[in-house]
Amino acid sequence: MRRRRAVAAAGAVSAGLLLLSACDKPTAISTITVGSDSVSSEATCGGEGKALTTEALNECLQDKGIDEIKVDPTETVRFGVDPDIAKNGWTILLNGQPLVESSKKTYQAIPGSVFFNAQYGAQGDSTLVSVKEGEDEATGLWSFRLKKDED
Secondary structure, X not given: OHHHHHHHHHHHHHXXXXXXXXXXXXXXXXXXXXOOEEEEEOOOEEOOOOOOOXXXXXXXXXXXXXXXXXXXXXXXXXXXXXXXXXXXXXXXXXXXXXXXXXXXXXXXXXXXXXXXXXXXXXXXXXXXXXXXXXXXXXOEEEEEEEEXXXX
């Protein structure tokens, strides 16, 4: 009886590994943290090492089904990316425009007030923020919506 269970368990593990090997490799993760809240996402577009066309990027920036996080303008917004993204260089975009220089670090921090400041292209109480992978050509885009939280 014990031997049958062991064989059945080994078979289940083997089948699970076979299924996993048939799956596509998930794209790298980008994370935004504000205070004790954070939201992580796989690539909204790309993230597989191939250059994205300008049309694909523009379409991706229109994506409505993206993760949101509330941001108190007095808090710091922390961006973190997988080392796979960092090695290719990455830039934070605010409403599609570069906010900072490209970086190869896995972490950057920006004051929350920047994301709601008209001087930086922000409009109203909601801002589209994206992490763009690639220095010369974009190979991936991770997008988030920051909602102003003044509670």
